[in-house]
Amino acid sequence: MNKVSLNSKISLxxxxxxxxxxxxxxxxxxxxxxxxxxxxxxxxxxxxxxxIIQSDFEIIKSLNTADEMxxxxxxxxxxxxxxxxTYTKYYNENWIQGSGKEYAITIMIDNHNSSxxxxxxxxxxxxxxxPYPFIKTGGQQIYSIDSKKFYPFFGGNxxx
Amino acid sequence: xxxxxxxSFQFIFVMLLYxxxxxxxxxxxxxxxxxxxxxxxxxxxxxxLQVSLSYIANKIRQSDKNEAVQIKELNxxxxxxxxxxxxxxxxxxxxxxxxxxxYEMFTDADSAFELSDGMKxxxxxIFIIEKVNDELYKFTAVSNEESSELYISLYSKAVI
Numbered sequence: 001m002n003k004v005s006l007n008s009k010i011s012l013x014x015x016x017x018x019x020x021x022x023x024x025x026x027x028x029x030x031x032x033x034x035x036x037x038x039x040x041x042x043x044x045x046x047x048x049x050x051x052i053i054q055s056d057f058e059i060i061k062s063l064n065t066a067d068e069m070x071x072x073x074x075x076x077x078x079x080x081x082x083x084x085x086t087y088t089k090y091y092n093e094n095w096i097q098g099s100g101k102e103y104a105i106t107i108m109i110d111n112h113n114s115s116x117x118x119x120x121x122x123x124x125x126x127x128x129x130x131p132y133p134f135i136k137t138g139g140q141q142i143y144s145i146d147s148k149k150f151y152p153f154f155g156g157n158x159x160x
Numbered sequence: 161x162x163x164x165x166x167x168s169f170q171f172i173f174v175m176l177l178y179x180x181x182x183x184x185x186x187x188x189x190x191x192x193x194x195x196x197x198x199x200x201x202x203x204x205x206x207x208x209l210q211v212s213l214s215y216i217a218n219k220i221r222q223s224d225k226n227e228a229v230q231i232k233e234l235n236x237x238x239x240x241x242x243x244x245x246x247x248x249x250x251x252x253x254x255x256x257x258x259x260x261x262x263y264e265m266f267t268d269a270d271s272a273f274e275l276s277d278g279m280k281x282x283x284x285x286i287f288i289i290e291k292v293n294d295e296l297y298k299f300t301a302v303s304n305e306e307s308s309e310l311y312i313s314l315y316s317k318a319v320i
Binding site: 018 | 174178180181184185188191192195198199203206209210293296308310311312313314
């Protein structure tokens, strides 16, 4: 009859060591998976926030007067007045407006009047309410653009 | 008898550890596969949405001159038509949505063509072209049940 022999002492030690090595490798791998996932989520957020911010700038660019711009900005949910007016609109985790406060798009408007018109400094930024887990760099700000728009009092080149 | 019992207990313990390793391995591989699938799906969706919107934005910006950009109805949906002149001959670039993709067709001005004649640019589920006003267009792309929209303003006024 054949006999199977097992050196159980050495085998047990080897198995425990291999479990420890496996556990260490597993923790590193899980951490990498989590970092990869949240980096991808941040990249998606950046692309979506970029499209929203770009669209808002394009709308502002197409407006002809400061009054039209203020009317458009009143569609934002909150307004803080001061030297710099701040308008904010909120999105949920699926980037749907008005049903959550996971993401915020903020426009800061700084008006400078001159004799010929109104120069408006515009900053639009997107922020996430909570920081991304597992990602240390980058912070909560997703996207930010600065620009200027001049609204002439007398219509400019294209008006009578 | 004691020695035999001890042997069988150690054997079961070793086999149990093996089993734990196998189960954890399968769990980590499955988790890794899910993370990779999610990242890949997000990347694909992002690519389709961003490429479609960036493509049309760049096309329009390149041609942002007087009466160069038009919106015309083609097969029941709006299409962007870009008018160009080469060697005193008039040509048109049609950008339209057909059969689950954005197509581009470069042709002589006002010549008839089949929708399938165009060159496929990028696949999307839905692509909607809207004119908000003379200076502002709205484009909406939907891919994998996610949608993204982009407004484009023209320095030159659009024609319809």
